[in-house]
Amino acid sequence: MDWNFAIEKHREALKSVLAMLVAMAGGGTAFTSPATLPRHLHRAVLRLLRPAESAVRRLVIVAARSLVVELSAPRRRRPGKRKPTSAFLRKPGGTGILLPRGMRLPAARPAPRALALPLFDRLPRWNIRPRPPAANSVPRILAPGISVPFPVAARRPLSPGDPLDAGRLHRRLAALAAALDDLPRAARRFARWRACRDAASVQDPGAGVQGRKLHRLWPMRPGRPPGWRAPGSRHASAVHETLNDLHGLAFWALELRNDTS
Numbered sequence: 480m481d482w483n484f485a486i487e488k489h490r491e492a493l494k495s496v497l498a499m500l501v502a503m504a505g506g507g508t509a510f511t512s513p514a515t516l517p518r519h520l521h522r523a524v525l526r527l528l529r530p531a532e533s534a535v536r537r538l539v540i541v542a543a544r545s546l547v548v549e550l551s552a553p554r555r556r557r558p559g560k561r562k563p564t565s566a567f568l569r570k571p572g573g574t575g576i577l578l579p580r581g582m583r584l585p586a587a588r589p590a591p592r593a594l595a596l597p598l599f600d601r602l603p604r605w606n607i608r609p610r611p612p613a614a615n616s617v618p619r620i621l622a623p624g625i626s627v628p629f630p631v632a633a634r635r636p637l638s639p640g641d642p643l644d645a646g647r648l649h650r651r652l653a654a655l656a657a658a659l660d661d662l663p664r665a666a667r668r669f670a671r672w673r674a675c676r677d678a679a680s681v682q683d684p685g686a687g688v689q690g691r692k693l694h695r696l697w698p699m700r701p702g703r704p705p706g707w708r709a710p711g712s713r714h715a716s717a718v719h720e721t722l723n724d725l726h727g728l729a730f731w732a733l734e735l736r737n738d739t740s
Contacts, residue, residue, distance in 0.1 A: 482541065482544070486541060486542055486662070489538055489725055490538060490662065493534055493535055493659055496531050496717065496721070497531065497655055497659060503523065504649060512645065514644070514645060515642035516642070517641070517643070518637065518638065519639035528648070530707065530722045531722075532655060533705045534718065534725050536596065536597070536600065536699075536729075537729035538662070538729075539596075539598070539662070539668075539669050540669060540699075541728050541729055541732045542662050543673070546669075547670070548670045548671050549674075550671070550678060594654040596657070596665065598668065599695055600705055601700065602700050603702070669698070676694065676695075679694060699730075704722060707719070707722065707726075710723060
């Protein structure tokens with residue numbers, strides 16, 4: 480089989496899907512992308528983004544089928560002086576500002592960082608508790624002859640035009656674009672994880688049992704991939720066909736890698 484041809488074919492198909500998603504989301508950079516999207520458009524982009532991410536993850540697995548990486552020795556952290564995280568200090572020193580005893584400053588919200596494409600599928604949630612019904616009103620406690628019943632505002636139903644924050648959606652699109660633009664880098668990242676997994680299994684064959692730390696041993700989740708649609712169904716599109724093809728290729732690549740016969 481010509482693996483390079485299959486990789487390039489599906490890579491170009493996923494690039495076309497990504498271009499469509501970026502157009503639906505209203506841009507591709509922080510300067511042109513809107514901060515919010517209507518609910519119906521936000522959900523429409525997510526319905527296609529999930530299978531696209533699953534397909535790119537499997538494309539990375541196929542691209543890393545024959546890569547061999549050497550793990551470097553872990554770096555030792557040098558003991559250094561801890562830098563203050565705020566201009567206010569509880570003890571004199573640094574800026575010379577003393578924070579009064581008992582006073583607490585609100586934690587600063589960190590700026591959102593750029594996302595990287597996850598290497599693994601999210602595992603299915605087996606124990607899913609049903610959500611409690613949403614409250615449509617509030618309790619009214621009345622005393623006859625003393626209190627007067629007050630009107631209760633009805634709960635406004637969700638509208639398709641409600642604005643939703645699109646910041647994380649744009650970062651996920653950027654991570655998908657980075658993986659497709661530099662596929663060898665993403666493949667080396669997966670190969671490093673695979674080398675670390677193999678090295679950990681050799682050093683500690685019983686990892687994951689008897690209270691020890693659990694590690695992922697398989698990048699794909701059992702069963703159907705996230706965002707899967709049956710071929711030929713009413714909701715299936717080109718991205719779902721690409722996902723079905725890459726799902727089989729990724730299993731084939733992993734089996735060839737693990738075959739020691």
